[in-house]
Amino acid sequence: MASHAELTARAPLVSGRPYKRKRDFQTRVLFPAPALFAIFLLLLFPTVYNVYMSFFNWYIANPPEFVGLGNYLQMFLRDERFWGSIGRTAYLTGITIPAEVILGTAIALLFGQRVMGGRVLRVLFILPMVATPVAMALVWTMILTPTGGILNHLLEQIGLAPSLWMTHPRTAIPSIALVDIWQWTPMITLIVLAGLESLPEEPFEAALIDGASPLQVFFKITLPLLRPSLAVAMMFRTIDSLKTFDLIYVMTQGGPGTSSETLNVYVYQKGFNYLHLGYSSALALVLLGLVFGTSLVLSHFRERSWRY
């Protein structure tokens, strides 16, 4: 930076330092200011307002009534639907993330080979994650319709039992998970592919010379080297999975009953269907806490894997 200061000191009457500082102020403070202001106004302020609202009994029609921690006590001590929604959130994430990571990695390893038409394959493969989620949820609703849907028809053709999919409480979440896996496995594949391309050649050459089997190479070399990429991919996917909304809202609206209602959907229902705004705010803060708690835990895990 010293050379920079010298170089910018052009005019003989003005010394370099103040000039530089003035210019730095411009790029350091004024450049990000509008973006930060927008985020403050649109995101930070409403979130703080949300905290404020969570202390009130706030129906849309009536004047808000201060209840202190009442909403939270109600939620944690008496609201079974809340605890149920937490469990279902964990259930959905517990199915989708491992499935996406394993499947996504396997597909990345396959695409990493010299496959014919690999370029076109990779382009097509990102389509599920960039196509409009609502439209995809509708298409899958169509495919999974129990009577007259194409998937049940195909299952019967090969002699398997048809399923009630999202219309039955037991299979509602697995059905949503199926679509989520279809949609987001490509994300893991992309990240792992990027990771694979940045791997050093030497360990693989050494393993080849030493006569290691492909399985040994995978578990002893590829997987450990991929761990940082996988950890980050998992972090982003887990956080997004906790926030799944479009899929569930379109496919089941949280039903049948509340059998596929995750915390995110419950917040929405409380706020915009029951218009119980204060309580919805309190629920939303639990979701926020859950998301940041998860990201802290996972980023800790990521730090450790970086040091590998």
Added chain:
Amino acid sequence: MPSAAGPRWRRYVSRLGLSVLAWLTVGVFMSAFLWMVLTALKTQADNTAVPPVWIFTPTLENFRSVFAGKSFGRYLFNSLVVGMGSTILGLALGLPAAHSIARHRQRGLALAILFARMAPFMSYLVPWFILFRHVGLIDTYMGLTASHLVISVPLVVWLMIGFFEDIPQEIEEAAGIDGCSRVRCFLQICIPLSRNGVIATAVLTFLFSWNNFLFALILAGPKTETVPVAVYSFLSYEQIDWGGLAAAATIISFPALVFIFLIHKQIVRGLTFGSVKG
């Protein structure tokens, strides 16, 4: 990874086998799109036939009825206005911020942006609803575009930090010696130099806005309803018009399809950025 050594024909066979496997995998993933397009091209009678028909005379009737029946063109226009508005505003706000973070290594700011990307929409949606109603922004282009900034600003910043970091600082310093102000240098050197990045970022930002459902569900009304909300309302019909629904879904997915073929590389970089490097 180097593949196992062996005679030439064996390597060829194994490459062929892997290729077939890869294409089958992608085929399974693509079958949902295939079924969507087939359904869109069938008549309602063909769509409700049991067992499903595979051979049929394709018709564009569903597409015609989608555009004729409801004010679908209007919804497309709304999505376009909000998408372009939030993309342009997002770039205007986000590009300088990204440049500043890249040049001054402002880790704190980068973290704040990441924070903004991770916070669930639900944690500020109820306050939004109240505040937007209070200031009369419900069912306005301005309100909806502003809401989409929550997606576009963090996205632009997050994606562009890497592109700006790739520009050698010396170029900007040299311009500074020649009397170029920081603002001019940013506008006339940095942005043109990272043109590809800006384009990819703009496209992704537009797509994210185009795809957004939740904000329009709450904040839009009859005047500003966007396509995802309009398409969703297909489900609420007494008897679901699968052909129309599939046609609408096909239309709404079209921009994504075009963009991934046009600028595939940049999109992949955009989607995976921050997960591979940062």
